[in-house]
Amino acid sequence: MHADVFGTWTGSISLDLSGGLGYGGGISIAFVFDGEGNLGFQFNTAKGGTMMGSLGASLSGGYTNNNTIFDLEGTGYSFGGSGGYLGYGGIDFSADERGFDGISVSVGIGIGAEIHGYETQTYTLWSNNPNPNSNTAASKNNPTVTAQKTQNKTPSTVTSLPNKTPSKATSLPTNKGNLKTSILVGTINKPIIMSC
8 A cells, every 4th residue: 555644544334235247347326434534425436357156235344544535536457355154254455556545344135156346436425525626625725716717807908999091192204305204102901192
């Protein structure tokens, strides 16, 4: 297990249904709690490979060294085994990307025996406190994030200024024999006026 330098922990009590023969999995509903005062209910699914086979229903208790119950959410991994005939028991070690982080023990009813390696997905159904890792909670607790969102919502205004560039005309005297010609040259947007 990785070191929990702050002494934090989570605990759980869950109802589990599991089974498999070569390939298996399970589902569970857990009441979860932690040292920070968070309480909640989580739903967990598991699937993966098994050696041998079993089918059972059990009640389990678990411990991890995660900081809060919200750190249990998402993808994880479970390695262990279970077995029995009518009386049924099992043990599992849980892990995440950092390494092993917890253990759970289960007792119940079932038949068979198996060793498994599962990928798990955990979802929080309800909690007495909001998840501090969520974007909503982060925005409420972080004035910088709120200010940035407010700033991003400010509409931008583009003002179109009329073209007030005065037109200019230049008189170019020319002499061609006895004919005096005056040419007026305007801006590019104005007509060219020629008088003879």
